[in-house]
Amino acid sequence: MDNAATTPMSPKVIDVITDEMKNDFGNASSTYELGRRARNVIDRARHQIAASINAKDNEIIFTSGGSESNNTAIFGTAYSRKNIGKKIITTQIEHPSVLNPMKRLEAEGYNVVYLNVDETGHISLDELKKELTPDTILVSIMAVNNEVGSIMPLKEIGEMVKDSNAYFHVDNVQGMGTVDIDVKAMNIDLLSVSAHKINGPKFLGFLYENSDIDLPNLVLGGEQETKRRAGTENVPGIAGFGEAVKELTNIGHDDLQAKYAHFQDLILNELDQNKIDYKINGGHGPGYSHHVLNLWFKGASTISLQTNLDLNGYAVSGGSACTAGSLEPSHVLIACFGADSPRINESIRISFGRYNTDEEVASFAKNLVKIVQRIQSKRK
Known part of the structure; x- marks a missing residue:
């Protein structure tokens, strides 16, 4: 009765991961057949995931999970756009993987505004509108709160933010599979998801990054994930992640x-x-x-x-x-x-x-x- 903390892996996901571990052990960055086979597995999963949120395939970056995705979106935006301003808007009820990066940025001189929530766990759009000033560079608001289940008005927030200087980031770790997300219709620039919340493997997630923006990397090294996230890809896990998303999409x-x-x-x-x-x-x-x-x-x-x-x-x-x-x-x-x-x-x-x-x-x-x-x- 604690599925918001984690979920059991789907039997089909386990089958897919096991099959990949046995048969596709190649490095997806290699150019020979084993590598090409692994690359095809990743590309297929990336396409399944992108389609589920109406994104382009090249806008999906695989990460180690929701925390890394949130950190990449927040620090990447803060450091690359500080010439525009140093104001960030979030809420008081975000996950620690959002709130703790915000605390560090505050210590570095950024102005972080934490929107209030009422007893129902919802923010005031009027308060957000008031705080959205020209020096605001990021609005980071979760899709679904992990403790009380409140759904945030993402479409309305996206409409409000789209004509500002700010990027709109959504922590969708609790929202994936429970609310309908269309990143284009909702004007979402950045979106984080974790696989283990949707009956997929642990230590795996993705960051949707709108192709119109280019954030600096949080993890440096090789040129994996089209040079946006270094580290050899977890091919079996990614295959399982794609299967988990496909199953969710089929259920609705x-x-x-x-x-x-x-x-x-x-x-x-x-x-x-x-x-x-x-x-x-x-x-x-x-x-x-x-x-x-x-x-x-x-x-x-x-x-x-x-x-x-x-x-x-x-x-x-x-x-x-x-x-x-x-x-x-x-x-x-x-x-x-x-x-x-x-x-x-x-x-x-x-x-x-x-x-x-x-x-x-x-x-x-x-x-x-x-x-x-x-x-x-x-x-x-």
Whole structure:
């Protein structure tokens, strides 16, 4: 129940990767047949991925994952455009792989504006419009928040940014497969995706870079990825990534959203029938990706809920998996509700994936009710 953290690999993806490991071990930069065969595998995957977001093949750069893609987009834009200005706009609820680069840029003298969000986890377009000044060089806003599931108005943001001096970067790690992305129609210049969030392999992602822009490389070395990202390509992983994207495209995000909305209803109905004291953090209607459900259980600590669910065989999160082990409360919930809200220490994130079943979710809901009842009864 923590698919926002990572997903199991698709059986077909595993088959594709295994086959490539056995048969196509060539270096894609080599000119002999083994190399050409590997190059064809990469080109095929690149085409599948580009088509899924309406990009050109040569606008897809393979990376080690979402963090590298975000870092490349942010630092590349900041350092190559500082002659235009040093203002960057982002939000308070971005992933750490966006927020931590922003902190470094602030230390280097850049002016980073963090847009506020309301209790629903959404930004104000009026605030963005006000902050979008001629010295703004980058607007970096995620597609879907990884903790409360709020979907950002990317098309409206793209319309606003397109006539400015800024590039528009989207962290689409949680949005891939859950919302429809068209980089041309949405005027997106840069977009980051990670394979392991969509039933693909770990340590692999891509950065979409509009062909009209040319960012400096974050990783230097050879001339792979048309000289934009050095390092011998992970041919089996890239083949699996392409397969994962193809499977998602064939399913369609509308069908997945309907499935996840049904899972949410199974849980919420069970909580309601048992008169559990809870609130939804964010929401679960229009404007949200239904693969994420963040719940506040009054008087039940996040640690107690996670521990008890874990002992019963269920994995849930208290926030982003990338801040696991940290004693700090969720920065997303703080941004939505304030640092003094009890929600920040009494909430869990449940997140669904393609391979969850009705039976799993129904069983989880029943166990969740028992655990919450036991914890909340001790508080009375």
